[in-house]
Amino acid sequence: MYGGGYIFDEPNGKQLREEQLHDDPEKLVAFEERITRGEKIEPGDWMPAEYRRQLIRLIEQHAHSEIIGALPEGTWITRAPGFKRKLALIAKVQDEIGHGQLLYNAAETLGKSREAMINDLLSGKSKYSNVFNYPAKTWADVTVIGFLIDAAAIVNQVANAKGSYGPYCRALERICYEESFHLKQGHDAFIELATGTPEQKAMLQDALNRWWQPIMHFFGPPDKTSQHSEKLMQWKVKMASNDEMRNQFLDSYVPKIWELGMTLPDPALHKNPDTGRWEYTDPDWNEFFRVINGGGPCNAERLQVRKWAEEEGRWVRKALMNPTERRSLPVA
């Protein structure tokens, strides 16, 4: 997981400095030609200020999504039923934290430190994927997250792995490789419930009903209302439109859900045979923005847990930052 398909604008848009507003036009042309040729941009290369800013925003939010995304599933590690599920879930959540680490490293190559990114997460300046502001209420929720949210994230990440910034693409390639295992474990646990006892099926159906809207929100608002996509697509920061990715996800996974005899809470959901595209009831986008702006059921809890971890761990981080410092023993 857990990269959100939708990149939020930071709330306090700081005014850019003069040189950031006006990139050297010759360099800009050369830069755009490199991207058109399919070259990767590397950390030391010249890049427009806006490209750097948008990439930091994108990678940072992706990294935050990984470590915040570990929380709803993480609470089920201690309750996972049986050795197989327990070990798989720990391994999976551990991978997600590892992805966070990889991504913070990738973002650091653009000039923002991990500490600064975490501070912005905790202050609310920097966002993470909206989907993690919802609670995982039952074990079935864990299977829905592991199967469908991971699947949605893969759609997004496979696309982004073809982007223009080298360090991010390389991190994503490795992430996608691990994600495909996560998807398998999620799918396996999902099938177990879908083909299980009536209580297990009911539990799964309830989870699907609750998660469907957040999943539809996952890729962000419809293209017709989404801003600032064009330049990002040209620079290969954003690789596919929100609607494109949503359609790709529905095309791959809705049939798999239906095959197992489960239903989705949208009577209008169907594939139009003429256009080959999926049609659906628009999810409530007001709810989406309400949750982004802190109004979701778990926003406060998620940040509180992260703040606890940061505050509790401060003395450890301080000690680790002084590898050569020797505490002097008292003389007597």
Place this chain on the structure above:
Amino acid sequence: MISNAALTDLIIKMADDELIQGHRNSEWTGLGPVMEEDIAFSSMAQDKIGHAWALYRILHENLGGEDPDRFAFMRPEKDFRCSHLVEMPNGGYDFSLMRHFLFDHAETVRYESLQDSSFEPFQLLSKKIKGELKYHTLHANAFIMQLSKASEEGYARMQTALNDTIALAAGVFEPSAAHEEALMAEKVYPGEKELYHRWLDRIYPVLVKASLNLPDMNTITPVYGGRQGFHTTHLAPLLKEMGEVFNLDTEASW
């Protein structure tokens, strides 16, 4: 002929320690002081829980024990044989790290001794997990040393954590009067007292390097009881949580 009851007794206490310690380690997933420590504790949790699973399987396959999942997820608290050390809640990172250090060295000397055990499944298992334990103790030693030396606060926290955990850790070597003699006579393992001394020989040099003071072990009363089924108040809620989903329907496949 090795006594089955004695072997069962030994396997259960070893496995229960691993399971509960692994469960506690897994509670750090997502909450560590740095991401790298999150990952380390999750990784060790998988190893510990994996060891427990392997031991329950040995019990199941060689000694007529129950299915490992049912045995781990449905057993009542009084039938558990884990030590009090592993039952304690994680507390802060200082407590968790010191427990990890003391427990992993105890585990290491125990599994090292099993490499020549007359009970063959122990030989195979201990050889298999030797490499894992090497990294667990390497990790513990490095962090104990680093945190003790880098700052006054780190030192104070590490010494306090050592003082708080040492009696609990000594309790890992609680003698099992009923069966220990038989297992020693049959060369299954060297017995708790011998392991306790080997353990002290392992932890002492690291503590000295970290400038930490090991309390006088003659004045410490080891915390016993776990091996006889007497537990802290922390175990029952942990087990209830662990079995919460599994026990919704113990006949279902999850």
